Amino acid sequence: MDTITLWQLAALAAASTLVGFSKTAVSGANTISLAVFAAVLPARESTGVLLPILIAGDIIAVLVYRRHAHWPTLLRLFPAVAVGVAAGTAFMMWADDDAVRTSIGAILLFMAGVTLWRRRERPQPPPDEEGSGTPSRGVRLKARSYGVLGGFTTMVANAGGPVMSLYLLSAGFRKLGFLGTSAWFFLIVNTSKVPFSVGLGLIDARSLLLDAALVLFVVPGAYLGRACVGRINQKIFDRLVIGATVLGGLQLLLG
Numbered sequence: 001m002d003t004i005t006l007w008q009l010a011a012l013a014a015a016s017t018l019v020g021f022s023k024t025a026v027s028g029a030n031t032i033s034l035a036v037f038a039a040v041l042p043a044r045e046s047t048g049v050l051l052p053i054l055i056a057g058d059i060i061a062v063l064v065y066r067r068h069a070h071w072p073t074l075l076r077l078f079p080a081v082a083v084g085v086a087a088g089t090a091f092m093m094w095a096d097d098d099a100v101r102t103s104i105g106a107i108l109l110f111m112a113g114v115t116l117w118r119r120r121e122r123p124q125p126p127p128d129e130e131g132s133g134t135p136s137r138g139v140r141l142k143a144r145s146y147g148v149l150g151g152f153t154t155m156v157a158n159a160g161g162p163v164m165s166l167y168l169l170s171a172g173f174r175k176l177g178f179l180g181t182s183a184w185f186f187l188i189v190n191t192s193k194v195p196f197s198v199g200l201g202l203i204d205a206r207s208l209l210l211d212a213a214l215v216l217f218v219v220p221g222a223y224l225g226r227a228c229v230g231r232i233n234q235k236i237f238d239r240l241v242i243g244a245t246v247l248g249g250l251q252l253l254l255g
Contacts, residue, residue, distance in 0.1 A: 004040070004210075011040055012036065012037065012041075012210075012214055013214060013217045014036070014217075015036035015037055016214045016215070016217040016218050017218065017221035018030060018032055018033045018221060019050075019053050019054060019056075019221060020056075020057050020217070020218035020219060020221025020222035020223075021221040021224055021225040022057070022161070022225065023054075023057035023058060023183065023186075023218075023222055023225065024060065024061055024064055024065075024179070024222045024223075024225035025229045026225070027161055027164065027165050027178070027179065029161075030054070030057075030161055031159060031161060031162060031244075031248065032244045032245065034050065034104065034108070034157060034158055034248070035104075035108065035244070035245070036248075037049060037050045038101060038104050038157075039248075039251060042097050043097050043098075043100045043104055044092075044095070044097045044100040044101075044202065045097075045202065047100070047158055047197070047202055048197050048200075048201075048202025048203040048207050049207045049210055050158050051158060051190060051193060051194065051197055051202075052203070052211040052215065053211060053214055053215060053218060054186065054190050055191060055194075057221075057222060058183060058186045058187035058190055058191075059187060060218065060219070061179065061183035061186075061222070062187050064179075064183075064222075064226055065179045065180035066180065066183070066184070068176040068180025068181070069177075069181045070177055070180070071184075073168075073171065073181055074181060074184060074185055074188075076139075076140060076143040076147075077143050077146070077147045077150070077167075077185065078147070078188075080143065080144040080146075080147025080151065081148070081150055081151035081154075081189055083148050083151060084147060084148040084149060084152040084153075084154075085152070085154070085155045085189070085196070086151075087148070087151070087152050088152040088153070088154070088155025089155055089200070091155075091156055092155065092200050092202075093200065100157075102253060103156055103157060104156070104159065105249045105250070105253035106249070106253065107157050107159045108159065108245050108248055108249030109245075109246060109249035109250070111153075111159065111162035111163065112242050112249065114166060115162060115165075115166065115242055142167070143167070146163055146164075146166070146167040150163035150164055150189075154189060154190070155193060155196065158190075160186070160189065161182075162245075164182055164185060165182070168182060179229075
């Protein structure tokens with residue numbers, strides 16, 4: 001992080017802007033930001049630099065969509081997410097930079113594959129904007145499965161966005177319920193990861209100094225996302241995000 005060039009700093013700033021956009025418009029689009037941070041910085045350290053940027057975006061998203069969260073869904077997810085975060089922390093204790101880089105690339109490709117597979121399914125009509133309803137045993141099992149995977153991927157690679165998106169979409173959430181529930185979920189989960197990241201040495205004075213230079217770029221991205229959320233062509237943008245995710249994953253695996 002001591003030898004960042006002007007072009008690399010510009011790439012990190014653009015990736016930070018995309019974080020803000022993804023938090024208020026298309027959750028999961030920040031997988032592109034993840035790939036950029038891991039390409040510019042050492043893969044392991046990139047997760048610690050990116051985390052405060054994500055939290056800044058989460059705070060803005062909560063301020064915008066706080067009234068649309070569905071708390072029963074969140075409460076079903078959190079116990080399983082805690083298990084996943086613990087597993088991810090254990091992995092990060094022994095993983096070196098190459099292992100983390102490979103893991104991030106594999107996670108990105110896996111998430112892109114799962115997303116493409118999901119798009120082949122017939123969409124289910126949403127129950128209502130808040131995704132309410134009495135949870136069945138299958139719903140609880142799905143919440144546990146997605147929760148563990150989401151906790152692990154968010155701890156190892158800050159890549160829980162696609163997992164959460166898949167879960168909320170499969171649960172039938174509409175746009176505002178989706179964004180509100182996702183905003184609160186990641187604010188709580190990402191904030192809870194900070195002590196683990198500090199303990200692992202992923203967040204320190206140098207990483208926070210870089211964050212201070214990048215965090216302001218989150219605000220225009222969030223403003224743009226809020227302005228575009230009602231106009232964005234979701235199908236085309238999803239294809240662009242999936243394509244960029246695949247390219248980012250391949251670059252990390254083969255680079």
